[in-house]
Every structure is written in C-alpha cells, then in structure tokens.
Amino acid sequence: MREPADADALAAALADAAIALLGVAPEALGGALVVGGALECERWLAAARTVRGDAPWRRMPVGLTDDRLVGGLDVGASLARGGRVLSRGLLAEADGGTIALPRAADASVAVASALARALDDGVVRLERDGLSGEHDAALCVLAAAGPEEQEHVPAALRERLALVVTLPCGYEPGIDGDARADSGAHARIPLPRDAAAALVDAAVALGVESPRAPLLAGRAARASAALDQRVRVTDADLALAVRLVLAPRATRLPAQPGDTPDVVPDDAPRPAEGSAPPQRDSSSDGDGDTAAPPPGAAELLIDAARAALPAALLDGGTPPARSSAARAADGRRGAEQRDEARGRRVGTRQGHPRRGARLDLVETLRAAAPWQPVRRRDAAPDGGSGALLLRGEDLRVQRRVRRTGTTTLFVVDASGSAALGRLAEAKGAVELLLAESYVRRDRVGLIAFRGVAAELLLPPTRALSRARRALAALPAGGGTPLASALRCAAESVTQARRDGARIALVLLTDGRANVALDGTPGRARARDDAHAAARALRALGGLVVLVDTSPRGDPEARALADALGARYAALPVVTARALHARVRAMVDDDAPAAARRA
Amino acid sequence: MRPRFPFSAIVGQDEMKTALLLAAVDPTVGGVLILGHRGTAKSTAVRALPGVLPPQTVVAGCAYGCDPGANGARCDECHAREARGERAGHRRAEVPVVDLPLGATEDRLVGALDLERALRHGEKAYEPGLLARAHRGFLYVDEVNLLEDHLVDLLLDVATTGENVVEREGLSVRHPARFVLVGSGNPEEGDLRPQLLDRFGLAVEVTTPTDADTRVEVVMRRDAFDRDPDGFSTRWLRADRALRRRVARARGLLPGITPTPGVMRRGAELCARLGTDGIRGELTLLRASRALAALDGDASIEDRHLQRVAPMALRHRLRRDPLDESGSTSRVARALTEVFGTTGAMDAVHA
Numbered sequence: 001m002r003e004p005a006d007a008d009a010l011a012a013a014l015a016d017a018a019i020a021l022l023g024v025a026p027e028a029l030g031g032a033l034v035v036g037g038a039l040e041c042e043r044w045l046a047a048a049r050t051v052r053g054d055a056p057w058r059r060m061p062v063g064l065t066d067d068r069l070v071g072g073l074d075v076g077a078s079l080a081r082g083g084r085v086l087s088r089g090l091l092a093e094a095d096g097g098t099i100a101l102p103r104a105a106d107a108s109v110a111v112a113s114a115l116a117r118a119l120d121d122g123v124v125r126l127e128r129d130g131l132s133g134e135h136d137a138a139l140c141v142l143a144a145a146g147p148e149e150q151e152h153v154p155a156a157l158r159e160r161l162a163l164v165v166t167l168p169c170g171y172e173p174g175i176d177g178d179a180r181a182d183s184g185a186h187a188r189i190p191l192p193r194d195a196a197a198a199l200v201d202a203a204v205a206l207g208v209e210s211p212r213a214p215l216l217a218g219r220a221a222r223a224s225a226a227l228d229q230r231v232r233v234t235d236a237d238l239a240l241a242v243r244l245v246l247a248p249r250a251t252r253l254p255a256q257p258g259d260t261p262d263v264v265p266d267d268a269p270r271p272a273e274g275s276a277p278p279q280r281d282s283s284s285d286g287d288g289d290t291a292a293p294p295p296g297a298a299e300l301l302i303d304a305a306r307a308a309l310p311a312a313l314l315d316g317g318t319p320p321a322r323s324s325a326a327r328a329a330d331g332r333r334g335a336e337q338r339d340e341a342r343g344r345r346v347g348t349r350q351g352h353p354r355r356g357a358r359l360d361l362v363e364t365l366r367a368a369a370p371w372q373p374v375r376r377r378d379a380a381p382d383g384g385s386g387a388l389l390l391r392g393e394d395l396r397v398q399r400r401v402r403r404t405g406t407t408t409l410f411v412v413d414a415s416g417s418a419a420l421g422r423l424a425e426a427k428g429a430v431e432l433l434l435a436e437s438y439v440r441r442d443r444v445g446l447i448a449f450r451g452v453a454a455e456l457l458l459p460p461t462r463a464l465s466r467a468r469r470a471l472a473a474l475p476a477g478g479g480t481p482l483a484s485a486l487r488c489a490a491e492s493v494t495q496a497r498r499d500g501a502r503i504a505l506v507l508l509t510d511g512r513a514n515v516a517l518d519g520t521p522g523r524a525r526a527r528d529d530a531h532a533a534a535r536a537l538r539a540l541g542g543l544v545v546l547v548d549t550s551p552r553g554d555p556e557a558r559a560l561a562d563a564l565g566a567r568y569a570a571l572p573v574v575t576a577r578a579l580h581a582r583v584r585a586m587v588d589d590d591a592p593a594a595a596r597r598a
Numbered sequence: 599m600r601p602r603f604p605f606s607a608i609v610g611q612d613e614m615k616t617a618l619l620l621a622a623v624d625p626t627v628g629g630v631l632i633l634g635h636r637g638t639a640k641s642t643a644v645r646a647l648p649g650v651l652p653p654q655t656v657v658a659g660c661a662y663g664c665d666p667g668a669n670g671a672r673c674d675e676c677h678a679r680e681a682r683g684e685r686a687g688h689r690r691a692e693v694p695v696v697d698l699p700l701g702a703t704e705d706r707l708v709g710a711l712d713l714e715r716a717l718r719h720g721e722k723a724y725e726p727g728l729l730a731r732a733h734r735g736f737l738y739v740d741e742v743n744l745l746e747d748h749l750v751d752l753l754l755d756v757a758t759t760g761e762n763v764v765e766r767e768g769l770s771v772r773h774p775a776r777f778v779l780v781g782s783g784n785p786e787e788g789d790l791r792p793q794l795l796d797r798f799g800l801a802v803e804v805t806t807p808t809d810a811d812t813r814v815e816v817v818m819r820r821d822a823f824d825r826d827p828d829g830f831s832t833r834w835l836r837a838d839r840a841l842r843r844r845v846a847r848a849r850g851l852l853p854g855i856t857p858t859p860g861v862m863r864r865g866a867e868l869c870a871r872l873g874t875d876g877i878r879g880e881l882t883l884l885r886a887s888r889a890l891a892a893l894d895g896d897a898s899i900e901d902r903h904l905q906r907v908a909p910m911a912l913r914h915r916l917r918r919d920p921l922d923e924s925g926s927t928s929r930v931a932r933a934l935t936e937v938f939g940t941t942g943a944m945d946a947v948h949a
Binding site for chain 2: 028070109110111113114117120121122125155156159187188190191193196197199200201203204209210211212213214215218219362363365366367369370372462463464465466469
C-alpha cells in the first residue's frame with residue numbers, strides 16, 4: 001500500500017484495504033466496524049458485498065427480535081401444520097456468508113451476545129419457545145455506526161470484529177470485485193514468533209488491553225500476505241494490520257522513539273532473563289541489537305500506527321477510551337428492551353392485548369393447545385378443519401415491570417479552594433448510597449462543575465467498581481459555572497426519566513456563580529443564567545435538594561434553592577456520612593409525593 | 599462445528615483453571631464465578647471443560663440423567679420404575695456443560711408444555727428445559743451480571759433446593775436439578791446482586807497477562823489452533839486426558855480425606871479475621887481445600903491447600919465497606935499473612 005499524502009486519502013485507502021482483506025479471510029477476521037456517515041457506510045457495505053461474491057448476505061434490520069435472529073418457532077407454519085415448525089433464523093441463514101448490521105449502536109445485548117457466540121464458535125444456539133438446537137453459523141459481521149455512536153456499539157461485538165475503519169466524508173470505494181484471492185491461502189501462511197512479539201509490543205505501547213487484539217492483528221497480517229499471493233508475512237503486512245486493528249483501539253499515545261524499550265509501565269520480565277531472544281528475519285529491520293526484544297520491529301509498527309491513530313488521541317492526549325456513558329449504556333441495556341410499553345419484560349400473564357400490552361404468541365398457543373380436542377368435538381362433531389380454536393381466556397400478554405428505585409444525581413461544585421474536601425466527601429456519600437442501592441435498585445450519578453463547564457463524571461449506575469474508577473481523580477479549583485451544571489443536570493434528568501426512574505437531584509454548592517453559560521466570567525450574568533437554568537430544571541419536576549456548603553448559610557444559596565423549588569439543607573461541614581444521611585432522609589420523605597407524580 | 603480449544607492449551611490463568619477443576623472434583627464446592635475483562639479466555643475455559651471431565655454413569659432412558667447409585671435423589675420416573683421392580687439399564691454419558699444464553703426465555707430454562715404434542719394430539723406433556731439438561735453437570739452463563747432479574751431469581755431458587763418445581767399451563771412437575779453454576783463477566787458493566795454473588799462457591803479474577811512473553815504465547819497458540827484445529831487438538835489431547843485421569847482419581851480419593859482439627863481451626867480463624875458472614879465461607883474453604891488435596895494426590899488437607907484456595911473461596915464474601923479502597927484480594931492476602939505468616943501469602947499469590 002503506497003503512502004497517500006493526506007489523512008483523508010489514507011483513511012480511504014485503509015477502508016479499501018479492509019474490503020480486500022475481508023474478501024480473503026472473512027471468518028478469521030470476524031468482520032469489521034465501519035464508522036462514518038450513513039451514505040459512506042452504505043457505499044462501503046455495497047463494495048464489501050461485491051467482493052464476497054455469491055456468499056449469503058443478510059441485512060439485520062433495526063429492532064430485530066430475538067427469534068428472527070436466532071431462530072425459533074415459525075408460528076404461521078406451526079399453526080397451519082398443527083405441529084411445531086422451526087424457523088432457522090438470520091444467523092443460520094447467513095452461515096458461510098455475511099451479516100450486515102447498519103445500525104450497530106442500537107443492537108441489544110442479547111443480539112450482541114448471540115453474534116459474539118456465533119463468531120467465537122461458529123454456531124448459534126437456540127433455547128427458546130420450547131425449542132432447542134444448534135445450527136452452524138460461520139459468519140462475517142459488518143457493523144456500521146455513525147461517528148458519535150461508535151462507543152455505543154456493544155462491547156461484546158466490537159471486541160471480535162478485527163478491522164475498524166473510519167470513512168472520510170464523501171468516501172467512494174476504490175476497489176473492484178475482482179480483488180479476491182484464494183480464500184484458503186491465508187490459513188497456510190505462518191505467523192513467525194517475532195512478528196507476533198512485535199504485534200504484542202505494539203498493542204501494549206498503544207494501550208490496547210484485550211489479548212484478542214494482537215491475535216486479530218496477526219490474522220489480518222496473514223490475510224494481507226495472502227492477498228498479494230505471498231507465502232510469508234512482511235513488515236508491510238504487519239504495518240497494515242496495526243493500522244486496521246490496533247491503532248483504532250489505542251487508548252494512549254505510544255512513547256517517543258528513543259525511550260527505553262520498556263514501554264510497558266509495569267516492568268514485565270524481559271525475554272533476556274530466561275528464554276532465548278526471538279529469531280528475526282534479517283529483512284525485518286536494520287537495528288542490529290538482538291539481545292533485547294526487537295524494539296526495531298515494534299517501533300516500525302508503532303510509527304505506522306501513528307498515521308492511523310484517532311484524531312482525539314493526537315490532539316489532546318486524552319484517550320478516546322469508551323466514555324463512561326457508553327459503558328453504562330452497556331450495563332443498562334441488558335436489563336431493558338427497547339419497546340413502546342415502558343419497563344422490562346418479566347414473563348406473561350393472562351389478559352387481552354390492549355392499552356399497550358403485547359401479545360405473547362407462544363404462551364397463548366400453549367394455553368390453547370390442551371383444549372383443542374375438546375373444542376373441536378364441540379365445534380364440529382364430525383371432525384374439524386384442523387385450525388387452531390382460540391378463546392379469549394387463552395390470550396396471554398407480556399408482563400412488564402417499570403424500574404423501581406431512585407436515581408440520585410449529585411451535582412457538586414468543584415470550584416474554589418474548599419472544593420477538594422467537598423468533592424471527596426461527596427464521593428464518599430456516593431459510595432455509601434451505592435452500598436445500599438442493591439436493595440432499593442437505586443442508581444447514583446455525579447456531575448462536577450468547575451472552570452467553564454460541567455462534566456458528567458459518573459453516569460447513573462449501580463456498579464460500585466465503576467464508581468470507584470470514575471471518581472478516582474477529581475479535579476478541583478477554578479470558576480463556578482453554575483448555569484452549565486444545571487443544564488447538564490437537566491439533560492441527565494431527562495435521560496433518566498426516559499428510563500422510567502425516579503429522580504433525586506442533590507446540588508452541593510455555596511450558590512455563588514461567577515461563570516456564565518457561554519463561559520465568560522462575570523457575576524451578574526452568571527447569576528441570571530443560573531437562575532434561568534434553575535427554573536427550567538424546576539419545570540422538569542422531581543425532588544431537588546440544595547446542600548449549602550458555605551460556612552454561614554449564604555443568601556445566594558437560598559435564592560437559588562427557591563428558583564429550583566428545592567429543599568434547602570445547610571451543611572457547613574460536609575462529611576460523607578452526614579451528607580448521606582441527609583440525602584437518604586429527604587429522598588425517603590419525598591417518596592409519597594414522588595409516587596403521586598409518577 | 600469447530601473442535602473446542604483444549605483446556606490444557608490455555609496459557610496461564612492458573613487460578614481460573616484450578617477453580618474449575620475443583621468444582622469438577624467436588625460439585626458441592628458450589629458454583630464458580632469468573633470476573634475479568636474481555637479476551638481473557640473466560641468462556642474458552644468453560645467451553646473446554648468437557649475435555650477434562652470423566653464420563654459418569656446415568657440411568658439409561660432417563661431424561662434427567664439420574665445417578666443409578668443415588669438412592670434418594672432421583673426423578674419421579676426413576677422412582678416409579680424402581681417401585682414397579684423394573685431394573686433400568688446403565689450407560690456412560692458425558693458430563694453435561696449447558697449454555698444459558700442471555701436471551702433465553704423462562705420456559706426454556708425450567709421447561710414447559712410440549713407444544714408439539716399438545717397441538718397434534720392434545721396431550722399435556724412436560725418438555726424438560728435447560729435445568730433438566732444441566733442436572734449433574736454444569737450450567738454456564740456468560741455475562742452473568744447482565745442476566746435478567748427474573749431468570750436470576752429462578753436460578754437462585756433451584757440452586758437452594760436442588761429441585762426444579764414447575765407449575766404452569768396445568769403441569770405440575772418436580773425433578774432434581776443439581777448443577778455447578780458457572781458465571782463469567784466484566785464487573786465494570788454491572789454488579790451482581792449479593793444473593794447471586796453468595797451463591798457462587800468460588801470467585802476468581804482474571805487479568806490480562808502483563809508479561810510480554812505470555813502474551814506472545816497466547817497469540818502463537820491460538821494462531822496454531824486456527825490454522826489446524828484438528829491437529830492442534832490432537833497434540834494437546836494427551837495433556838487433557840491426563841487431567842481427566844487426575845480428576846477421576848481425585849473423586850475417588852475425596853471421601854477418604856478428612857481435615858485435621860488444626861486445619862479446621864486455622865480456616866475458622868481466617869474467616870473470623872476477614873469477617874465473612876455466616877459459615878458458608880468456612881464450608882467452602884474446607885470443601886475446596888479437600889478437593890485440592892485430592893487433585894494433588896495428597897492424603898490429607900494441609901495448610902498449603904488452605905492457603906491456595908482461600909482467595910478464591912473468600913474474596914467475594916467480605917463485607918463491603920464502600921469507603922475502604924483496598925481490593926478484596928489484598929485483604930485476603932493480609933489475613934493469610936496474619937494467620938500463617940509471610941510464607942502463607944506468597945503461596946496464595948503464586949498458586
């Protein structure tokens with residue numbers, strides 16, 4: 001692959017290379033995740049389809065139900081035949097071919113799990129509706145997502161799709177359908193140990209945690225060699241693999257060349273200690289040092305990676321690791337289904353499908369089945385038509401349960417000099433609440449504000465381990481952007497409402513805003529903006545508690561509490577336990593009112 | 599279907615492999631919970647288990663695979679057959695390792711009306727579910743921390759009583775359902791409810807290997823398997839078979855191994871120091887130590903067995919003080935040092 005001049009051309013070249021590799025080793029690579037605008041993704045998918053030739057191609061629609069994916073009872077045929085008829089499902093139909101997933105970020109956890117299992121083992125298991133079975137499903141999955149949605153694609157899936165490409169705006173595939181090689185060839189090409197070592201080193205340097213990643217990179221390198229009809233893996237193949245597999249998963253900038261070869265912070269015992277230094281191709285690099293692990297080979301790869309690193313990483317050095325919001329979404333998604341009726345499905349009950357209740361077809365059939373002989377006799381004493389005779393009492397609908405419990409969102413003032421202590425105590429209160437949350441099915445979240453903006457440090461969660469991680473480093477000091485914080489809180493409240501939860505907002509501040517919504521300093525505007533945001537928040541309803549942390553009860557804080565319609569609590573000395581007790585008391589007090597509001 | 603990746607070929611992850619083997623030797627140890635990031639061979643290990651499990655004797659024709667030797671714990675059909683004086687045949691069968699997919703519905707888990715027979719013949723017949731298939735074997739739930747609450751409740755019920763009771767659609771069925779529950783997941787995506795957490799006898803943490811050589815070996819082995827699955831499996835067959843023999847022999851040794859009062863006292867002291875709730879911690883510690891002694895071919899339970907199993911038996915039973923930053927594994931290590939002296943803690947870490 002020649003080195004194109006600019007970033008967009010490079011991205012396009014990588015996208016084309018990905019299509020070519022998928023033509024050679026679709027199942028070994030698992031598939032690809034393409035990120036870009038809808039039009040560009042469609043073009044890419046179309047080109048990939050051409051390259052795959054006659055192999056089965058199935059497109060997974062949004063909102064696909066489990067049974068259509070994995071297979072299940074074919075209700076129509078079962079009713080017609082009067083016996084159980086199995087439908088194979090999308091995964092089995094795509095055996096030996098490709099599944100296209102154009103809205104990957106919307107896939108549910110159950111769907112992602114089924115795909116992951118199919119990618120791992122080449123089978124899809126069916127365990128539903130009274131049916132059980134295993135079908136072959138050797139697959140390649142091509143997932144597409146918009147640029148902001150990339151992090152929301154379920155982790156189980158992203159882990160297994162080897163290639164990740166970002167499509168530049170206006171991308172047109174530059175590849176034709178003839179670019180296919182003997183698809184068995186890549187399996188015969190060996191991956192030498194030093195190549196594997198170089199990939200592992202590159203992965204470590206880029207902060208790619210999963211052990212799967214270097215493995216997938218190795219497969220990509222071999223596919224690349226097979227594409228050129230070579231029998232050995234070269235550095236160019238490895239470089240391409242790093243760009244397509246490792247660089248998009250990078251979470252940190254690699255160390256600059258010239259650093260010690262130990263780019264791993266924790267001192268892993270180097271091979272020089274016991275085992276022999278890895279054999280190396282004389283062609284792999286010009287560095288003659290063979291005593292240490294091959295920094296030369298890995299460095300070449302890391303340099304190649306630089307060109308393909310995500311922009312966010314290069315700009316600020318802030319890792320584009322999955323935002324905590326996306327991780328939270330993963331955890332939440334498992335417990336909820338995307339449905340018109342609110343709440344999650346917890347079984348069936350007898351009833352009519354009206355007022356939003358959904359019919360559970362299989363359970364209805366089960367209820368009706370034992371009565372058929374009797375009903376047939378009654379209906380047509382001379383024998384009947386064979387159709388299923390349903391009565392009203394047979395109907396079963398899905399039971400749904402709205403999430404109970406409260407989401408408590410802390411909004412903490414991290415500005416000024418007293419901030420650090422306040423933050424630490426708020427963090428303690430969060431953890432105390434979380435400790436009780438399993439009983440009450442509560443969630444806790446944290447927004448901190450300082451400087452010019454507010455940040456959702458911890459999206460509402462029940463997981464104590466995530467809370468610890470997110471709260472580990474809390475920055476403090478700077479101006480007080482109160483309006484921004486209230487805006488951020490309003491967004492979170494709206495989001496939590498959509499999930500059906502009760503909200504309790506706890507604001508810790510002394511009420512003295514000095515940064516306006518657009519980030520400019522100035523007391524008067526800041527105060528006005530803050531009060532406007534407060535009124536908007538009040539309109540959303542729900543319990544708000546303002547904890548005044550100023551030493552002697554600030555009138556500003558009281559005024560803000562009025563604007564918010566909040567309960568006011570003065571806590572000049574904020575300690576975790578006191579805060580926790582106060583919040584707990586107020587939320588419990590509010591419970592009857594909240595029930596009426598719901 | 600591709601052949602399974604062999605159990606013995608998994609690089610490292612000794613704590614996880616040991617935990618699974620202990621559960622294979624003595625199912626009363628309780629379930630195994632495997633927590634860790636993605637890509638750390640969690641599901642690979644569980645799916646590779648059948649390769650190291652010795653076959654067991656089941657009653658021929660029994661839907662639940664009842665144990666011909668067990669007198670009280672048999673299903674209704676087997677009891678009825680015996681009451682009638684019929685002698686049922688025996689056969690050897692593989693130990694079941696059953697997958698519970700996240701999208702499974704309740705009827706598939708507990709069993710339900712056999713729709714086909716009902717629709718065709720109007721008969722009410724029970725079709726056994728996953729719990730029946732997993733009896734005397736393993737039930738594996740990947741991403742167990744994302745499992746639906748109502749399914750979790752079902753599993754807890756059955757795990758407590760050892761019986762699956764089905765009352766639905768006019769059916770009333772009861773059958774034995776004793777299995778080792780194995781769960782895996784990434785704790786950052788959701789915490790387990792304490793009731794479910796407590797249900798697991800052993801809890802192991804798997805981490806990505808930090809040693810570069812190990813990581814390279816992982817890649818090389820997996821690569822060799824991908825390119826020639828049958829050949830790779832054959833090459834590792836001997837190691838798997840050897841493990842299987844060890845497990846079989848360990849099962850035989852198990853009844854003859856009793857703990858000395860000294861070992862029991864130190865186990866109790868360990869639990870007391872860690873403040874574990876209830877006595878399940880001590881029971882698990884004891885059973886796991888005994889299984890380990892049997893697996894190692896030792897005649898009695900020694901301190902070193904206790905030290906090796908303590909972390910996996912106790913780390914998930916510690917009362918959580920949310921304001922205490924230290925991880926549970928280090929708390930267990932500290933307690934080990936206090937009870938056994940410094941060598942104790944070292945053994946636990948390098949097991």
